[in-house]
Amino acid sequence: MRARGGVGMMETMTSPKNPTGPGSSFAALVGSSYNDPELCGEVPSLETMSAAAPEVPEDVDAVELRDLAVRVAGQAAALIRTRRAELAGPQGAGLHAHHTKSSAVDPVTEVDEASESFITGELLAARPFDGLLGEEGAARESSSGVTWVVDPIDGTVNFLYGVPDYAVSIGAVVDGEPVAGCVVNVAQDVTYAAALGHGATVVRGGSSPQPVHPRTETDPALSLVATGFGYEASRRRAQAEVLVRLLPQVRDIRRIGAAALDICRVADGSVDVYYEHGIKAWDCAAGTIIAREAGCAVVHPGMEADGKDGAIFFAAQPSVAPAAWATLSEAKGTDKIPA
Structure with a gap:
């Protein structure tokens, strides 16, 4: 395309x-x-x-990339919901940072790492020649022209505290510009998605996709x-x-x-x-x-x-x-x- x-x-x-x-x-x-x-x-x-x-290589289909991002992000969101329920306990007191990154207030949890591992595994299974760049360390050169840029939990502090605004973010980048992507609000079950030249949509709960305005x-x-x-x-x-x-x-x-x-x-x-x-x-x-x-x-x-x-x-x-x-x-x- x-x-x-x-x-x-x-x-x-x-x-x-x-x-x-x-x-x-x-x-x-x-x-x-x-x-x-x-x-x-x-x-x-x-x-x-x-x-x-941006120009997209002829053998790259932005819609297929979007659909893959939607599938994998949705599955990762389900994993995060399950793991949070298992770890948090009835009062939400069981969640803790696994370690920190840029400062003492920049946490990483075991769920961040599990989510990124799942996402990168699914993406490479579907497209083994693509590159990867992930917040928790995934890094792989692309031989296809497509690189997946992944945040396994955007808003980790919100995730820790139970604030219902944290997301899975998966974008497909070609020549330095995103051409497809999906963002899932995990707690609120809202999915945003887009492909270059095909508009942006939102799905809330089990509804059908609606154009974003x-x-x-x-x-x-x-x-x-x-x-x-x-x-x-x-x-x-x-x-x-x-x-x-x-x-x-x-x-x-x-x-x-x-x-x-x-x-x-x-x-x-x-x-x-x-x-x-x-x-x-x-x-x-x-x-x-x-x-x-x-x-x-x-x-x-x-x-x-x-x-x-x-x-x-x-x-x-x-x-x-x-x-x-x-x-x-x-x-x-x-x-x-x-x-």
Whole structure:
């Protein structure tokens, strides 16, 4: 399959065949560094926020990749629910971090590791020549042109505490851009999925798939903004300073604690904007293609990002994206915040 070229916002948003803008490259700012002076110093134009969709090799079918991601993510979510019930006990007191990563407040549980082991095993069984990049250590070079970027539990702190916002995130990346993906809200049984050029859908419980639509608010002052914080104290301090400057300029702030779900909530209209500094590739690979296929604008730091340089991830519904970027820039929120 070969991807379509990019289209402008008006074509994307008004197409009678694809009213939600599947394959929309307005979604992007693709290929533009977040610290490009044109983007940080000025309000980006709609032309600036349009770019060509990534090319997909002829022998790669984005729909098949999406369907595989949906199957495996759904099975991993079931595994997580089962293991949590077994480990937590009636009061939820049996769950503990197995070890920590970037800081003492960045936990890993045995369920994270079990989920990643299951996911990577299933993906390689189905597609043995693909690459892997996983939060808990999976790393494998691709000989097919496709790399799976996996977060086995996005929102591990929520998982530990029983906050019902943690997810399985599986994205398929080709030439540095996601072309298919699935995000499952494990506790709430909500599944988001997308394939390049085929739109984004959501399934809630046992319902049939429904198209995903973002909101259409045009004023940043009336926009609901989601964000998140790093695990390092110095980065958190700087992120809080940005938030102090931004909060008076927007409707309100939401901090959910799972980047993949934040991105999907931009896509489905639950929030208008999401930004965060220093997120990693597995946090945003699947969410990026879901948001883009819903017609949203996305700036990502790269699908090999380790988060250390503190580059920004930004997703916004298309009506407010340029103005929201400008508002965030005025709050110094488009600058890097290194760890």
